Amino acid sequence: xxxxxxxxxxxxxxxxxxxxxxxxxxxxxxxxxxxxxxxxxxxxxxxxxxxxxxxxxxxxxxxxxxxxxxxxxxxxxxxxxxxxxxxxxxxxxxxxxxxxxxxxxxxxxxxxxxxxxxxxxxxxxxxxxxxxxxx
Numbered sequence: 793x794x795x796x797x798x799x800x801x802x803x804x805x806x807x808x809x810x811x812x813x814x815x816x817x818x819x820x821x822x823x824x825x826x827x828x829x830x831x832x833x834x835x836x837x838x839x840x841x842x843x844x845x846x847x848x849x850x851x852x853x854x855x856x857x858x859x860x861x862x863x864x865x866x867x868x869x870x871x872x873x874x875x876x877x878x879x880x881x882x883x884x885x886x887x888x889x890x891x892x893x894x895x896x897x898x899x900x901x902x903x904x905x906x907x908x909x910x911x912x913x914x915x916x917x918x919x920x921x922x923x924x925x926x927x
Contacts, residue, residue: 808875811866815882818863822889825856827896844907851900853893860889 797803831850837843864886870876871883 804875808870808873808877811870811873811875812879812882814866815863815870815886818859818866819882819885819889822856822859822863822893825854825859826892827851827853840910841907844903844910848900848903848907851896851903853896853900856889857893857897860886860893864890 827850832847835843835846837846863882867879867882867886871879876882
C-alpha cells in the first residue's frame, strides 16, 4: 500500500496538475460544443429568410461559451496561485477560443438582425411595386 504524503509542495504540485487538467478538459469541451463548420456554410433553404434562419440556428455557440468561461476561471485561479510552470499554451488556446466564440456570437446577432430586416424590406419593396402599378 502506497503511503500518502501531506507535504505542502507535493500537494501543491498535485493541485497544479489537477488545475491544468481541468482547464484542458473545459477547452476540449468548448471545442466539441462549437457549431459544425458545414452547418454554418451549407444550406438547403428555398429563400433568403430560410437561409438566414438556418444560419442563425447553426451559429448557436451553446455551451461552448460556458466551457470557455470555466476554462478561463480555472486558468486564472492557477495563474494567480502561480501553479503553472508553463501555461502559455493554455493562455493562447483560451484567447483563441474566446475570440472565436465572440465572433460566432457577433455573427449570430447580425444574422438575427437580418432575419427581421429582410422580410420588412421585401414587404416595403412589394408595397412600392404595387403603388407603382396603381399609378
